[in-house]
Amino acid sequence: MHEMSLTEGVVRILEQQAETHGFTRVKTVWLEIGELSTVIPESMEFCFDAVARGNPLTEGARLEIIRIPGTAWCMECSESVAVTSRIDLCPKCGGARLAVTTGEEMRIKEMEVE
Numbered sequence: 240m241h242e243m244s245l246t247e248g249v250v251r252i253l254e255q256q257a258e259t260h261g262f263t264r265v266k267t268v269w270l271e272i273g274e275l276s277t278v279i280p281e282s283m284e285f286c287f288d289a290v291a292r293g294n295p296l297t298e299g300a301r302l303e304i305i306r307i308p309g310t311a312w313c314m315e316c317s318e319s320v321a322v323t324s325r326i327d328l329c330p331k332c333g334g335a336r337l338a339v340t341t342g343e344e345m346r347i348k349e350m351e352v353e
């Protein structure tokens with residue numbers, strides 16, 4: 240399950256942040272996940288609970304997921320359009336010359352620590 244290794248990656252980032260900024264507990268993590276990414280938010284939540292447990296830094300921490308809608312730049316229309324998958328055609332002109340601009344990312348947006 241690739242969400243498990245992604246979640247471990249998130250916890251590793253939190254550990255590095257804790258070391259740099261000197262906090263000892265993470266209470267909430269807001270994670271942005273693009274709608275075009277293959278990550279399943281429910282799996283992330285499930286894996287996060289499993290990975291966070293037993294780690295003094297993240298024990299009991301909450302994971303809040305923020306979905307980022309997919310957008311792409313259409314080279315035919317020269318404007319930004321909404322897409323729901325990587326293989327979508329432009330909803331305005333039906334063209335295939337789209338460059339995805341948002342929706343593929345996964346990043347920590349914010350965290351509440353003590």
Ligand SMILES: [Zn+2]
Pocket residue numbers: 313314315316317329330331332333334
């Ligand atoms: Zn277009």
